[in-house]
Amino acid sequence: MSTSTVTQKPELEYLDTVGFVADQGGRGFHLPVDMAIRSDGRIYVASRSHYQSVNIIGIQIVSIKHEFFGQVGSHGSGDGQMISPSALAIDNNDRLYLADDVLQRITVYDKTNTYTNKWGTAGSADGEIDGPSGLVFDSDNNLLIVDHKNHRVQRFTTDGYFLGKFGSLGMRDGQFDHPWGITVDAENYIYVADWRNDRIQKFTNDGYFVSKFGRSGNGPGEFNRPSNVAVDSEGFIYVTDWGNQRVQMMAPNGTFILELRGQATLSPWATEYLESNADEAMARSTYVPVYDTGSDDPNEISARIEPYFWDPVTVVLDNKDRLHVLETGRHRFQIYSKFDG
Amino acid sequence: MTTLASKQNTSLIAHLLRRASFGAYGEDLERYVCQGYEATVDELLNSLGNDNIPYDLIRRYHVEQSTLRNQTSARALWIYRMATTRYPLKEKMTLFWHRVFATSAAKLINARPMVNQIDMFREHGMGRFNNLLIHLSKNPAMLMWLDNQDNHKNAINENYAREILELFSMGVGNYTETDIKECARAFTGWTVVNPAYMSIKMRNNTARPYGYMSWQFNIDEKDHDDGVKTFLGETGNFNGEDIVEIICKQDATPRFIARHLYHFFVADEVPVPQWPYTKPRNPDAIEELARSYRDSSYDISAMLRVLFNSDFFKSDEVRFTRIKSPAELVIGMLRMAGGLKVASYETYESADVCSFMGQELLSPPSVEGWQGGDEWINTGTYAERVNFASKMFDDTDRPGIRSLIDRIKAAAISGVLTPRQLVDACLETLGHIAASDNTRNGLLARAETETDLNFDTEEAITESEKKIATMLQLVASTQEFQLA
Numbered sequence: 127m128s129t130s131t132v133t134q135k136p137e138l139e140y141l142d143t144v145g146f147v148a149d150q151g152g153r154g155f156h157l158p159v160d161m162a163i164r165s166d167g168r169i170y171v172a173s174r175s176h177y178q179s180v181n182i183i184g185i186q187i188v189s190i191k192h193e194f195f196g197q198v199g200s201h202g203s204g205d206g207q208m209i210s211p212s213a214l215a216i217d218n219n220d221r222l223y224l225a226d227d228v229l230q231r232i233t234v235y236d237k238t239n240t241y242t243n244k245w246g247t248a249g250s251a252d253g254e255i256d257g258p259s260g261l262v263f264d265s266d267n268n269l270l271i272v273d274h275k276n277h278r279v280q281r282f283t284t285d286g287y288f289l290g291k292f293g294s295l296g297m298r299d300g301q302f303d304h305p306w307g308i309t310v311d312a313e314n315y316i317y318v319a320d321w322r323n324d325r326i327q328k329f330t331n332d333g334y335f336v337s338k339f340g341r342s343g344n345g346p347g348e349f350n351r352p353s354n355v356a357v358d359s360e361g362f363i364y365v366t367d368w369g370n371q372r373v374q375m376m377a378p379n380g381t382f383i384l385e386l387r388g389q390a391t392l393s394p395w396a397t398e399y400l401e402s403n404a405d406e407a408m409a410r411s412t413y414v415p416v417y418d419t420g421s422d423d424p425n426e427i428s429a430r431i432e433p434y435f436w437d438p439v440t441v442v443l444d445n446k447d448r449l450h451v452l453e454t455g456r457h458r459f460q461i462y463s464k465f466d467g
Numbered sequence: 468m469t470t471l472a473s474k475q476n477t478s479l480i481a482h483l484l485r486r487a488s489f490g491a492y493g494e495d496l497e498r499y500v501c502q503g504y505e506a507t508v509d510e511l512l513n514s515l516g517n518d519n520i521p522y523d524l525i526r527r528y529h530v531e532q533s534t535l536r537n538q539t540s541a542r543a544l545w546i547y548r549m550a551t552t553r554y555p556l557k558e559k560m561t562l563f564w565h566r567v568f569a570t571s572a573a574k575l576i577n578a579r580p581m582v583n584q585i586d587m588f589r590e591h592g593m594g595r596f597n598n599l600l601i602h603l604s605k606n607p608a609m610l611m612w613l614d615n616q617d618n619h620k621n622a623i624n625e626n627y628a629r630e631i632l633e634l635f636s637m638g639v640g641n642y643t644e645t646d647i648k649e650c651a652r653a654f655t656g657w658t659v660v661n662p663a664y665m666s667i668k669m670r671n672n673t674a675r676p677y678g679y680m681s682w683q684f685n686i687d688e689k690d691h692d693d694g695v696k697t698f699l700g701e702t703g704n705f706n707g708e709d710i711v712e713i714i715c716k717q718d719a720t721p722r723f724i725a726r727h728l729y730h731f732f733v734a735d736e737v738p739v740p741q742w743p744y745t746k747p748r749n750p751d752a753i754e755e756l757a758r759s760y761r762d763s764s765y766d767i768s769a770m771l772r773v774l775f776n777s778d779f780f781k782s783d784e785v786r787f788t789r790i791k792s793p794a795e796l797v798i799g800m801l802r803m804a805g806g807l808k809v810a811s812y813e814t815y816e817s818a819d820v821c822s823f824m825g826q827e828l829l830s831p832p833s834v835e836g837w838q839g840g841d842e843w844i845n846t847g848t849y850a851e852r853v854n855f856a857s858k859m860f861d862d863t864d865r866p867g868i869r870s871l872i873d874r875i876k877a878a879a880i881s882g883v884l885t886p887r888q889l890v891d892a893c894l895e896t897l898g899h900i901a902a903s904d905n906t907r908n909g910l911l912a913r914a915e916t917e918t919d920l921n922f923d924t925e926e927a928i929t930e931s932e933k934k935i936a937t938m939l940q941l942v943a944s945t946q947e948f949q950l951a
Contacts, residue, residue, distance in 0.1 A: 147674045157530045176531040177812070178539060304524075322523070351523050369523060396676030403675075406667055413664040419683055425533060429579060429681035430660075436678075437526070437533050455534050456677045 137467035145458025146395035156182040162214040172211035206241030215261035225258035245286030253288030260308040277302040292333030300335035307354025324349040339380030347382035354440040358447040366438040371424040388435035481899045485951040488555035489799040511556040528810040541578035542818035550801035564588040569836030570612045577679040580608035596765040597715040607682030616662040625651040640743040641719035649696040656691030725756035735840040752779045787950040793824035805867035856943030886914035
């Protein structure tokens with residue numbers, strides 16, 4: 127448990143946006159699906175892209191200062207390659223773990239971003255996986271994998287030896303329906319984004335059900351297909367409410383505190399692009415980014431309003447508890463910081 | 468006598484379902500036959516609910532289907548819907564309007580506005596025509612396709628005005644050049660939000676910096692010419708909505724729409740540019756449909772009800788005379804085979820197959836759309852059709868294919884299926900196909916190179932099922948199977 131001063135009336139302040147659409151390769155991301163932050167602050171972003179634009183499929187390395195360090199891996203099924211990257215995690219030795227939900231395997235890269243290992247067997251038996259969609263390390267440096275088409279969480283050693291599992295398909299406490307993201311808090315509790323049950327479930331480190339919060343809907347504390355969850359050092363919980371195109375902040379007991387809709391600004395990469403394309407910059411100078419769409423479809427609203435989150439897929443915290451909200455639809459992440467309101 | 472009447476009835480309903488749906492087979496067809504022709508027409512016309520498409524799973528597994536920028540992905544999404552819909556006539560009408568109000572993602576670059584336009588057709592395509600035409604005139608994809616963002620109060624661009632009269636409602640010969648200019652004045656200021664930036668992103672074909680934005684309709688009042696206009700003999704301070712109302716009450720409009728409906732559902736007409744100079748194939752049918760338009764206050768469903776219950780639609784002369792469009796063929800096969808999975812790429816492949824066959828959905832070749840008819844068939848596209856059908860029947864584990872094979876096996880008498888029985892059963896099972904003697908004899912000759920099929924042992928069943936699948940592939944490659 128953190129010994130820092132507990133925030134009383136938390137609010138979130140927008141800080142910055144990192145990203146750029148790299149649909150033809152180069153600096154930026156393309157349809158990113160997950161990210162992880164290394165102990166030295168390097169940020170790894172997995173770009174899923176799609177089958178007609180495979181050059182950008184890989185893991186891009188960036189920093190919060192908009193530095194771009196290149197890409198790990200490429201499209202393919204060979205060692206170190208990927209077809210459909212789905213999740214990332216970094217162990218306590220700064221090794222990077224990538225899940226691929228088509229190849230049904232975990233790929234490991236060392237601190238120099240060099241491929242070192244791969245493991246995983248497709249199936250539904252103990253130790254087999256079908257659609258790995260969330261990764262996180264527990265305090266013992268074992269890897270928890272959300273095995274989403276088997277509707278369960280499995281635990282492995284870093285070398286891929288099966289240690290245990292919990293969960294099954296269903297709506298009851300401790301059951302899942304196509305779960306997606308996962309996190310572990312400072313007290314070793316496990317949180318799972320129970321995607322198609324529209325809730326977050328909390329478990330002990332051994333996988334015993336503790337509590338749940340959320341239900342289907344678009345009101346405060348309600349979810350429409352929550353994709354991921356993070357818990358900060360004070361126990362505040364952040365959920366990417368993917369279908370509602372927002373991020374919700376919850377108290378440690380799961381009660382609603384506030385929501386974010388997104389307020390992205392131009393990253394330096396975006397600004398440099400516009401500086402090099404004067405016709406677009408000129409047209410953009412009269413552009414009104416936020417307006418009343420009259421639509422009640424959050425996905426369509428996000429498609430029209432560029433600063434808003436579009437498919438916020440994961441929320442990751444750095445060592446200063448700053449939120450990094452990754453958006454698949456806009457190829458970027460927005461950064462927010464908590465403060466006392 | 469009863470058997471003959473029953474066969475005729477089944478054949479008629481199969482005809483209806485080839486035209487108003489994507490075909491029906493096996494138990495599905497039997498259900499419709501059981502409820503009768505009129506009830507089937509009612510069901511098709513009244514089934515106007517919304518499909519329960521698992522968008523969450525689609526968007527999770529195919530992440531680009533959220534943004535829908537990519538054209539193949541957007542096509543795949545529509546194909547998935549058409550192949551799984553419970554409301555096939557609604558999708559057929561969506562295809563119909565896509566062909567009449569042809570708009571292309573090839574120019575728009577971003578496919579999402581096209582998907583939104585298709586959604587609009589789905590929502591309004593079977594209602595009143597004036598309502599549909601107003602939605603069309605406010606549709607961002609259409610506005611950008613025909614440059615109405617460049618249609619200004621002090622400098623008109625008549626592109627949309629010309630096409631709404633020529634291709635979307637009345638046809639050449641029913642208005643003057645002055646009407647076009649007055650019409651354009653009424654649509655000045657009808658644009659999208661942020662037109663300058665949206666236009667340049669489209670023209671530069673760039674998703675940078677953060678992807679495309681979806682477009683939203685907007686009326687720029689400052690850029691709208693609110694002056695007096697004279698249009699089709701009426702005078703007033705008309706805006707776009709007024710223009711649509713005037714268009715919809717012209718005599719030419721229902722005849723134009725009726726001819727399109729006849730062309731799509733009954734029998735091929737000459738290409739639209741020839742309509743002013745060529746009489747309709749069946750002028751009485753056009754007048755009957757036009758009358759229903761006027762009597763129902765422009766209701767498209769009322770026109771469809773008259774069409775499907777008419778003698779000219781039911782006539783033997785029009786059955787198996789229309790060449791299936793690539794979309795009709797591909798969707799019909801996908802629906803017949805069943806077992807389409809959300810996470811698969813089969814819909815993407817099917818979208819490409821449609822394109823190879825000559826119908827690139829969401830990207831018609833011009834504002835005149837696809838002419839269809841004989842143009843669907845050439846050596847290359849016919850080979851694509853045969854290959855696609857062959858591939859579908861190769862997978863005998865698919866539930867629909869399995870069901871067809873089981874029905875054909877059930878035709879065996881005393882456990883034996885002769886070559887003639889095999890051919891007849893395959894033709895009947897694939898939609899009561901009226902094969903020519905030449906086709907039937909060709910299929911029979913092929914069947915007779917094999918012995919009778921029997922189902923005595925596991926080995927014999929496996930072998931016989933393979934031969935049934937082969938015969939189904941052959942039937943699907945016949946000329947008759949290309950016809951609806």
